[in-house]
Amino acid sequence: MAGKEFALIDEENITGEDADNRAQVRVWLRLLACTSLIGAELRRQFREEFDFTMPRFDVLAQLDREPVGLVLGELPKRLMVTAGNLTPIVDRLVEDGLITRSPSPLDRRVQIVCMTAEGRRAFRRMAKKHSLWLASLLAEFPKARLDGLVRELDDLKNAVKRATEEARA
Amino acid sequence: MAGKEFALIDEENITGEDADNRAQVRVWLRLLACTSLIGAELRRQFREEFDFTMPRFDVLAQLDREPVGLVLGELPKRLMVTAGNLTPIVDRLVEDGLITRSPSPLDRRVQIVCMTAEGRRAFRRMAKKHSLWLASLLAEFPKARLDGLVRELDDLKNAVKRATEEARA
DNA sequence: AAGATATACTTTATGCCTAAACTAAATGAG
């Protein structure tokens, strides 16, 4: 994805890798293909309809329904990006009047970010479209299999999480 | 994902979107989470072990097993990125001696890219590790369900492709 | 109280990615 920074390996090339791990490589390539396709379409829609980007939308999504705002440091964790990356994104959302950033009175290192009324309006308008776009993109996939796929992906996610945590320990 | 440029919306926020499309949004969020997790780990490994990036690896993967090389214009299509993006990546791979880029004698607009012997060696070394890393990341996911997941993702990919092609028509 | 360590965040350097504008070469129509 921006950034994407992901691309696809041709199926043929699997033979160039360890034959025993074909299934795992295939899962990865399919994940990448699906995410790229859907992500490209969502990004295009966001840009054309709202002149907005997905990372900015993601920040608003975190702030929506946090009536008192959020400690800035929560955002990198929830969005799985580095803190340095968020600085300019938050800067621009503040400039655009969609969120506020104020220092905590308790700890001058800490900043609290909070959506403005305008930000909330903008987010809700975009979120509605966001789910419609997704519904339309996935319309040809059988609805009956959606929940099953969610479960499989949940299990996959947890398996990967466990594997990475083990590796670090 | 290039970068990626993808982040995650909290589950809670689905209520802020159209309730009818929850399942589709959930699939998207899970796809994003899985791709981000795996991608981050692969990127880290590529950097630490080989001082290499995934986009560079992906280009080599396309060129591996194309003994006579590839028309440059094929790469953007296969890797699902824009042509402009590839120019500097190909430039650097040429500089590093991993691939060559030569003009076609038939059409002076066309360039042919081809892996060097050194590039082939480098790719095979990295590809082996790449599949091992993936196998280890997915090790805790039941092997018996891998093929089923591949099929689901294939169907999903094709469904999304059809939806986007229809939308353009 | 003073110095070491930890935390919150920003800055810098580098690379990926896109869209849109641009260059050069080939093709097609009259």
Add this chain to the structure above:
DNA sequence: CTCATTTAGTTTAGGCATAAAGTATATCTT
């Protein structure tokens, strides 16, 4: 043949992403 169009690729401007280094504030240790 000439001009318009198409095609292959590069360039530009701008945003996203990372890792690593830096700044400021808080906390902990003694």
